[in-house]
Amino acid sequence: xxxxxxxxxxxxxxxxxxxxxxxxxxxxxxxxxxxxxxxxxxxxxxxxxxxxxxxxxxxxxxxxxxxxxxxxxxxxxxxxxxxxxxxxxxxxxxxxxxxxxxxxxxxxxxxxxxxxxxxxxxxxxxxxxxxxxxxxxxxxxxxxxxxxxxxxxxxxxxxxxxxxxxxxxxxxxxxxxxxxxxxxxxxxxxxxxxxxxxxxxxxxxxxxxxxxxxxxxxxxxxxxxxxxxxxxxxxxxxxxxxxxxxxxxxxxxxxxxxxxxxxxxxxxxxxxxxxxxxxxxxxxxxxxxxxxxxxxxxxxxxxxxxxxxxxxxxxxxxxxxxxxxxxxxx
Amino acid sequence: xxxxxxxxxxxxxxxxxxxxxxxxxxxxxxxxxxxxxxxxxxxxxxxxxxxxxxxxxxxxxxxxxxxxxxxxxxxxxxxxxxxxxxxxxxxxxxxxxxxxxxxxxxxxxxxxxxxxxxxxxxxxxxxxxxxxxxxxxxxxxxxxxxxxxxxxxxxxxxxxxxxxxxxxxxxxxxxxxxxxxxxxxxxxxxxxxxxxxxxxxxxxxxxxxxxxxxxxxxxxxxxxxxxxxxxxxxxxxxxxxxxxxxxxxxxxxxxxxxxx
Numbered sequence: 068x069x070x071x072x073x074x075x076x077x078x079x080x081x082x083x084x085x086x087x088x089x090x091x092x093x094x095x096x097x098x099x100x101x102x103x104x105x106x107x108x109x110x111x112x113x114x115x116x117x118x119x120x121x122x123x124x125x126x127x128x129x130x131x132x133x134x135x136x137x138x139x140x141x142x143x144x145x146x147x148x149x150x151x152x153x154x155x156x157x158x159x160x161x162x163x164x165x166x167x168x169x170x171x172x173x174x175x176x177x178x179x180x181x182x183x184x185x186x187x188x189x190x191x192x193x194x195x196x197x198x199x200x201x202x203x204x205x206x207x208x209x210x211x212x213x214x215x216x217x218x219x220x221x222x223x224x225x226x227x228x229x230x231x232x233x234x235x236x237x238x239x240x241x242x243x244x245x246x247x248x249x250x251x252x253x254x255x256x257x258x259x260x261x262x263x264x265x266x267x268x269x270x271x272x273x274x275x276x277x278x279x280x281x282x283x284x285x286x287x288x289x290x291x292x293x294x295x296x297x298x299x300x301x302x303x304x305x306x307x308x309x310x311x312x313x314x315x316x317x318x319x320x321x322x323x324x325x326x327x328x329x330x331x332x333x334x335x336x337x338x339x340x341x342x343x344x345x346x347x348x349x350x351x352x353x354x355x356x357x358x359x360x361x362x363x364x365x366x367x368x369x370x371x372x373x374x375x376x377x378x379x380x381x382x383x384x385x386x387x388x389x390x391x392x393x394x395x396x397x
Numbered sequence: 398x399x400x401x402x403x404x405x406x407x408x409x410x411x412x413x414x415x416x417x418x419x420x421x422x423x424x425x426x427x428x429x430x431x432x433x434x435x436x437x438x439x440x441x442x443x444x445x446x447x448x449x450x451x452x453x454x455x456x457x458x459x460x461x462x463x464x465x466x467x468x469x470x471x472x473x474x475x476x477x478x479x480x481x482x483x484x485x486x487x488x489x490x491x492x493x494x495x496x497x498x499x500x501x502x503x504x505x506x507x508x509x510x511x512x513x514x515x516x517x518x519x520x521x522x523x524x525x526x527x528x529x530x531x532x533x534x535x536x537x538x539x540x541x542x543x544x545x546x547x548x549x550x551x552x553x554x555x556x557x558x559x560x561x562x563x564x565x566x567x568x569x570x571x572x573x574x575x576x577x578x579x580x581x582x583x584x585x586x587x588x589x590x591x592x593x594x595x596x597x598x599x600x601x602x603x604x605x606x607x608x609x610x611x612x613x614x615x616x617x618x619x620x621x622x623x624x625x626x627x628x629x630x631x632x633x634x635x636x637x638x639x640x641x642x643x644x645x646x647x648x649x650x651x652x653x654x655x656x657x
Binding site: 082083117120123125126127144145148149152154156159160161181182183228 | 486487488490493500504652653
């Protein structure tokens with residue numbers, strides 16, 4: 068427990084609606100060690116933001132609890148944000164309009180003063196701006212910043228509180244790939260400095276790039292967890308990409324009939340022929356079987372590759388499994 | 398939080414911000430003009446009626462201009478409901494920061510008054526009243542009134558914020574309070590309203606504030622006057638009940654979240 072920054076213990080959250088109750092979190096348990104970067108992956112409505120709010124002491128859990136640096140969140144409540152957690156909710160955060168016509172450096176100083184941050188504010192603001200890569204823009208007004216730069220400025224604000232845990236809810240949502248990469252690098256740097264980071268995202272690439280551990284959350288339940296590598300190993304499936312010439316979409320139907328092939332993921336006509344991507348059980352489909360199948364139909368195999376499934380594929384499989392399970396239950 | 402942090406916060410919140418926001422004066426004047434238009438339109442339709450004339454006399458003045466200007470002046474001092482950064486959409490932003498939300502409301506009141514209200518609205522309006530009206534003010538009554546109306550203002554705004562959190566609706570709730578304030582004697586004497594409405598409004602503390610404010614300005618009302626005492630009690634009640642409603646609203650969101 069001493070080494071743990073966050074311990075979540077059988078956490079439930081049920082929102083009471085007028086007509087029916089919404090179960091946002093169902094019996095969630097996990098822990099985050101100090102200095103670890105943990106990603107919560109999940110589709111819309113999976114319960115990611117609810118989890119962030121509960122951990123920050125801004126929302127009461129219905130059942131179960133969580134411990135932040137060993138202290139019970141039910142007792143800490145909003146103090147969690149004062150003592151341990153710098154929360155960043157991309158959808159809820161705004162620049163403070165009264166100060167957006169101040170230069171960026173002064174803006175951070177002003178926010179620091181308004182939030183009563185102790186110590187040398189100028190130095191803290193400078194450090195925060197440098198960390199998020201906005202130092203060159205220190206004399207520009209935040210009102211003129213792009214969305215990505217505004218996000219970085221808001222992350223800089225959260226850094227000024229110098230709290231040990233960063234909880235980020237979808238920090239790169241609605242951002243272009245370049246801004247995403249810039250924010251990932253900032254977070255990577257912070258993780259390197261020893262900050263404990265819990266981030267929620269729908270972006271698999273982000274999770275894979277940043278996280279030491281990933282939790283897949285769906286309908287309020289953790290459906291899988293582990294390091295990105297472990298999760299990829301977890302699945303018994305792999306991806307086969309075959310390019311045949313001349314063009315033949317019929318080949319996909321034949322490929323689906325081979326033992327071990329479970330799903331045709333993609334069929335696409337390309338310049339030299341047709342590309343078929345199939346999901347198969349690991350080690351079940353020999354390359355020779357595919358080549359012979361192509362030969363028997365008068366086709367030539369131009370490319371044949373076996374790939375590990377990406378996190379997105381795994382997430383899709385997990386979600387599908389969940390859906391089938393609930394259908395079975397129904 | 399030490400004295401140094403408080404002074405630094407006030408410095409940034411008011412003076413620095415003021416110099417960088419000078420451009421805002423145009424919109425402030427437009428907004429003030431809109432407020433004046435409401436009062437003038439009411440005067441245009443009802444001003445010559447005996448009910449209106451008698452009504453403003455019950456506020457301690459015979460001058461419609463004095464009545465209108467004093468109403469606008471007090472409304473400017475108390476009405477900053479649209480300038481909050483603490484509302485439903487930014488609830489989590491404000492509450493996730495290590496600073497008291499009560500301090501945030503005080504800070505906004507202070508910032509808004511020093512940067513926008515005092516220089517662009519209160520000073521011009523006060524100068525107009527001084528230039529055009531015959532004032533009869535007891536200094537101690539004016540000071541006590543200002544202190545109590547500040548208390549009432551905070552109570553009212555904590556109540557409004559609390560109500561937006563309880564109902565999880567922002568604009569309709571704030572608009573309802575805005576309408577209530579318009580009817581409480583700011584733009585016209587409440588005597589032109591039906592009897593029942595007048596009785597209901599007598600339970601709304603700003604009604605007493607508008608009544609006492611004008612009597613303090615124009616009729617030399619002392620602090621010992623029964624109406625002043627009622628206003629004092631109403632201010633205290635408003636402040637305490639405002640804090641209570643705010644607490645109820647915050648606790649409701651803590652329990653239920655913002656899921657509607």
